Amino acid sequence: MVLKIFFPTCCNTADSGLVVGRWIPGQDSAVVLAVIHYPFIPAQVKNYLSEIQSQSQVDLTVLGSWSLPKAGQEGMDSFLKDLSTIFPHSRWLQLSREIGKRGFACRVVHGAGESPGGETDQIVFVHYDQRKVTLSQLHPIQEEGATEGSSELREVFHTVARSGPLFQLDRYDEGPLKLTHWQSEGREGSILVELFKQASVPLCVLLTWLVSLWRWLCGLRILNIWPVQFISSKLSTCVQAAHRTHHFQTVFTTKKATSHMEFMRKANIFVSFLVDVALGLLLVSWLYRENRLSLLANTLVPVADRVAKELQELLEWLMGAPAGLKMNRALDQVLGRFFLYHIHLWISYIRLMSPFIEMILWYVGLSACLGLTFALSVLSDIVALLTFHIYCFYVYGARLYCLKIYGLSSLWRLFRGKKWNVLRQRVDSCSYDLDQLFIGTLLFTILLFLLPTTALYYLVFTLLRVVVVMFQGLLHLxxxxxxxxxLFAMGLRLCRSYRLAEGVKFRVLCEEPGTPLHLMMEINPLKCSSVLQHYRTPTYSCYPRDSWVALCKKLFMGQLIYPWKHKTTKTD
Structure with missing residues (x-):
């Protein structure tokens, strides 16, 4: 039988005293958490452990004694051995270390007396960094309170992490007991942390009230009427504002995080918001220097005129013989003049708005103070407004093309003696008379010969629309x-990799004759890809998307492609 003793490295040079820890249930292992120094009163030790046990919900007990010979403590070993009769135990560990040796000696004393060494108990010391194990989180993360099937290693991490109240007593505190653990030299930055906690509570209350006020204003009845609600759901700026409002409501709540994932989610959102605002302020400082907004406004109108002129030349090319293709002259002229009229309206609109563009950009640039994401959302909406005529062309072409495709498919079923059953949503057999077949043949011929002209316009404007959507998609990405x-989780992974643990590895620390085997437990950090997978914050775009096959099918059938629509999933 192998007895594993997990021993903290901070206790290697502790003064003689009692070893406090926990026996892992179901495993032949013990976790050492602290060493209580001599002198002490056994009754005070029992009361202190019972108090700590009620606070930490960890079954703490005195595992045995620890002896490190020093001058003036010659009779300490015999005194510590006699303490086994005072504290209740099933096994009593007598740990000792000699000056100049790295290894420990250990004897296991059972309730009925000392057990024979060698065959019965083979002891292995596993040394661990108590600070790293306390602050680390072992993955995969288990739900709070889930202990079924827990491994020995996970129980060790769980025991050390839940023993926080035991680590609050340092050597500077006045009290009847003196302990050695990872914080016994003093808790670094504790005053600053406590001051920050005390100051953050009223600030969070104020910010929570402001967020609630903002949500109340957004929930007014006048803002929920159909036109306003429809437009706000299509504007990227409104969607991003709603998303940030939800984030603020999550971060600024005064409720303490009850789990590791909840804490990491709040920290990631908070750090992401700070970085977003910092990037936005840098953008503002760049825009409002050296009169860059005026230069941008003066460039925007000629670019819009240039795009409109290029579209006009493209339509004139389509109204002729594009690439030598023979088009239907009448339909080609009707479609070309229809789209040219829209371009004329768009140019007039741009000329009307040109005197106000610089002022609009000046106020729009201030939105970057709320964060770079707001500036990019506003840019996406500006691109959508400036290319609205391209979207209209795409909708007109797609609807006309879709009408002809569905008409041809319906008439093709007529030739095969079939029809679409609307009630049962399937194709059934059907008999047609001669007049119906004649009218169907005539309509099929007309639609078939008009299809190339419509398909060419649809193809050109779909490509233009895809270019705009790809640019907006880059902004949204x-x-x-x-x-x-x-960002917070990735910062922990890069700066303090032990905080996010994927596992552990062992190396031989000491193998001296006459002493048990000593191993060193080191933490394996979580991979960066796993950090992104576990701690990525869900956003409004995290919905199931159409596959490439479904997207190509929609484009071929002439169905409209809306980048802001997502498939909905039903959750039980």
Whole structure:
């Protein structure tokens, strides 16, 4: 039988005293948490452990004694051995270390007396960094209170992490007991942390009230009427504002995080917001220097005129013989003049708005103070407004093309003696008379010969629309990256890799003759890809999307592609 003793490295040079820890249930292992120094009163030790046990919910007990010979403590070993009769135990560990040796000696004393060594108990010491184990989180994360099937290693991490109240007593505190543990030299930065906690509570209450006021204003009845609600759901700026409001409500709540994932989610959102605002302020400082907004406004109108002129030349090319293709002359002229009229309206609109563009950009640039994501959302909405005529062309072409495709498919079923059953949503057999077949053949021929002209316009404007959607998609991907990237978790992984543990590894620390085997437990950090997978913050774009096959099918059938629509999933 192998007895494993997990021993903290901070206690290697502790003064002689009692070893406090926990026996892992179901495992032949013990976790040492602290050493209580001599002198002490056994009754005070029992009362202190019972108090700590009620606070930490960890079954703490005195595991045995620890002896490190020093001058003036010659009779300490015999005194510590006699303490086994005072504290209740099933096994009593007598740990001792000699000056100049790295290894420990250990004897296990059972309730009925001393057990014979060698065959019965083979002891292995596993040394661990108590600070790292206390602050680390072992993955995969288990739900709070889930102990079924827990491994020995997970029980060790769980025991050390839950023993926080035991580590609050340091050597500077006045009390009847003196302990050695990872914080016994003093808790670093504790005063600053406590001051920050005390100051954050009223600030969070104020911010929570402001967020609630903002949500109340957004929930007014006048803002929930159909036109306002429809437009706000299509504007990226409104969607991002709603998303940030939800984030603020999560971060600024005064409720303490009850789990590791909840704490990491709040920390990631808070750090992401700070970085977002910092990038936005840098953008503002760049825009409002050297009169860059005026230069941008003066460039925007010529660019819009240039795009409109290029579209006009493209339509004139389509109204001729594009690439030598023979088009239906009448339909080609009707579609070309229809789209040219829209371009004329768009140019007139741009000329009307040109005197106010610089002022609009000046106020729009201030939105970057709320964060780079707001600036990118406003840019996406500006691009959508400036290319609204392209969207209209795409909708007109897609609807006309879709009408002809569905008409041809319906008439093709007529030739095969079939029809679409609307009630049962299937194709059934059907008999047609001669007049119906004649009218169907005539309509099929007309639609078939008009299809190339319509398909060419649809193809050209779909490509233009895809270019605009790809640019907006790049902006949305940048916004999504800033909103969802776990900056706090990634910072922990890079700066304090032990905080996020994927496992452990062991190396031989000491193998001296006459002493048990000593191993050193080191923490394996979580991979960066796993950090992104576990701690990525869900955003408004994290919904199931259409596959590429479904997208190509929609484009071929002429169905409209809306980048802001997502498939909904039903959850039980």
């Amino acid at each position: 940048t916004i999504d990256l800033i909103n969802s990237f776990p």
